[in-house]
Amino acid sequence: MRAAGRLVLLLAMSLLAGCGGKRTRPSHAADSARHEQGRADSSRGADSFRDDLSKSQSSRYRDGSDSVPGDVPDIGKLVEPVPRIEPRSLYGNKSPYTVLGHSYRVLPSARGYDERGIASFYGNKFHGYKTSSLETYDMYAFSAASTTLPLPSYARVTNLENGKSVIVRINDRGPFHQNRLIDLSYAAAVKIGIWPKGTGLVEVRGIDPGSSSQELPPPTVVTTGHLGIYLQVGAFSDADNAERLAQRLRQANVGAVQVMDAEVNGRHVRRVRVGPLADVDRADQVSARIEGMGLPRPQVAVD
Structure with missing residues (x-):
């Protein structure tokens, strides 16, 4: 080589x-x-x-x-x-x-x-x-x-x-x-x-x-409690756009839909997430459905 x-x-x-x-x-x-x-x-x-x-x-x-x-x-x-x-x-x-x-x-x-x-x-x-x-x-x-x-x-x-x-x-x-x-x-x-x-x-x-x-970063301290898998479908500075996407997801019945306030690089945004989802298999299924709706691939979040 x-x-x-x-x-x-x-x-x-x-x-x-x-x-x-x-x-x-x-x-x-x-x-x-x-x-x-x-x-x-x-x-x-x-x-x-x-x-x-x-x-x-x-x-x-x-x-x-x-x-x-x-x-x-x-x-x-x-x-x-x-x-x-x-x-x-x-x-x-x-x-x-x-x-x-x-x-x-x-x-x-x-x-x-x-x-x-x-x-x-x-x-x-x-x-x-x-x-x-x-x-x-x-x-x-x-x-x-x-x-x-x-x-x-x-x-x-x-x-x-x-x-x-x-x-x-x-x-x-x-x-x-x-x-x-x-x-x-x-x-x-x-x-x-x-x-x-x-x-x-x-x-x-x-x-x-x-x-x-x-x-070196120490191992993450794992606390007792259930971890949730969420799919972030979008983040918007416009609240109306966030609500329109959330409503579309609710109508598609892909799971519980959340609209959450967040700060990203000093900018206020509203995140649209689906979850919590039961496991990885369910997250894969829901992600595929969301992409099938013509939406971008969701990002996984673990909280």
Whole structure:
């Protein structure tokens, strides 16, 4: 990959990757967006294979659908990455970029990033193949994919349902499945209890490697009580516009509709949200219905 000719070819291409979102079976559409990046060689242990990124997605991967290994790794023997200053990857940091009709912007750094949402994970199908940064994906390492955090960067991911957390190195793009905030490696998912359920409610806090280790974000303190999943459909400075959207959603019977006051960058807005929703599956169903109404894809909020 370091030969001059191959590097020039790769630099000329838009290198994007994505991960599926639900359980361990990514959607075919998200799968197809994964690696349009040129050519690369990779290996999985002693079982060598060629990761030909110029192939179509239907023939590139050896496995037709994602899965997990039969043995759960001994998490106690796996070491979390130590955040350090790294140069930006030459690959996977194009901004803005578009996948499956949705546009994303890559953040300048992970500093100050703090989001809550739904986590998923990916495993066997992608193990040993190239990520968006052209690193080899290792499902037994603590890594993750993000649509917006720069490659590479670091974050602490906390499962809001049990308080378990892990530091991950972001080296891939995704997940492009609707409603997903982050796609964890199999090992990271096991460590914080996202596996075997497949999805979970998490908080993702970016880490600034320039800070001392004592200043790393601590695990989020999880309080007792039920977490709610909400879908934010819009935010308006005009109250009438917010009420018109809320009424349209109520007529569609997509669930309880709330109109909430909020301050965004010093500006007063009215947020239109649907929820709380019972679980991730219900959130996916309602989100699909809202998009089917011709409205933009809702944003997930976890309160």
